[in-house]
Amino acid sequence: MAQQLSLQSWAARFQLLPKAELHLHLEGTMEPATVVALAGKYGDLLTEGAVAARYAARDFPAFIEAYKWVTSYLRAPADYALVARRMCEQLLAQNVVYAEITLSVGVMLLRKQDVAANFAAICEAAAPYQHRGLRLQWIFDAVRQFGPAAAWEVARCAADLRGAGVIAFGMGGDELALPAAQFRDVYEYAAAHGLHRLVHAGEIGGPDSVRDAVEILGAERIGHGIASAADPALMPLLAARSIGLELCPTSNLCTGALARHLGRPNAHTDARPDSGNDARLAEHPLPRLFRAGIPISISTDDPAMFGTTLNAEYGALEQMGLSGEEILRISEGAFRGAFLPLEDKMAFVKSFRAQAAPLGLL
Ligand SMILES: [Zn+2]
DSSP states (O other), X not given: OGGGSOHHHHHHHHHTSOEEEEEEEGGGGOOHHHHHHHHHHTTOOOOHHHHHHHHTOOSHHHHHHHHHHHHTTOOSHHHHHHHHXXXXXXXXXXXXXXXXXXXXXXXXXXXXXXXXHHHHHHHHHXXXXXXXXXXXXXXXXXXXXXXXXXXXXXXXXXXXXGGGTEEEEEEESOTTTSOGGGGHHHHHHHHHTTOEEEEEESSSSOHHHHHHHHHTTOOSEEEEOGGGGGOTTHHHHHHHTTOEEEEOHHHHHHTSHHHHHTTOTTTTTOOOTTSSOOOOGGGOSXXXXXXXXOOEEEOOBSHHHHTOOHHHHHHHHHXXXXXXXXXXXXXXXXXXTSSSOHHHHHHHHHHHHHHHTTTTOO
């Protein structure tokens, strides 16, 4: 029946479905109005237009710079609480019922902040949304280019707060900066303390970066991993081991990551639309990765910075040529890929299917 739906009708119906999001950075949800408010608190008078201009960066180094800049206004637990509240509102507006939120604890520690106090404020801010049907769990992320010693501190914080809702240890930042082997011990520590293991890999790096994340660090899901499509031996490995890829299509356009993988020579310096180096959604490897049997999910990554929403990402799947039935499988698969007890996952899947059926999507 799904095949009979028109594109518009499908997109409209999808808005109503409950959704899970697995790759979302709290710091990337700061809308320009929020940045203006926080900057004003610290004496910087900004306009929303100025924030939007910073967010309009279209290559990876500029994205990292914008990320550093915007997080510089997160200075106190109350600042994190404000951003968490607004993120929860954004998630509910997308009908997200479950999300795993990444916190850049590596950045908090670099700025000598009290991680436990920040996390307590975030959890307190998010708690009322649980009653409105939004369940959240948390991922503590290290920054790869800060090195192994800093990553150790993040992992220790994650282990300390595991009972308070932290479920995983991850690593983001510049994946080309340092090899995975330098973080092997940190990941072993995280696993020994009951944390799931995540790695941003194969975003701007090649297939070997994904392979190292799996083989050396024991990654259970990969952030991005689009480079996997270039390695015919890697895709079956990911499929056989059920290593999920958290795909963020719009992010890959905005950071120039996709253009890099497509061999556009100047994508690392300027991948803006019409620069001649940009990539298009239709060129994204997502359909190939999905059809190779890899459990994929889709996410927004840093939605405020990339001007996207989860519903827009699902709309992007249609632009990539996926059928309604395939998109539904991807949507349901996000719940299956969650770091939740099996019975909780199945309860979400059951609810998802119950709501999809009357919409004519099953
Ligand atoms: Zn990310």
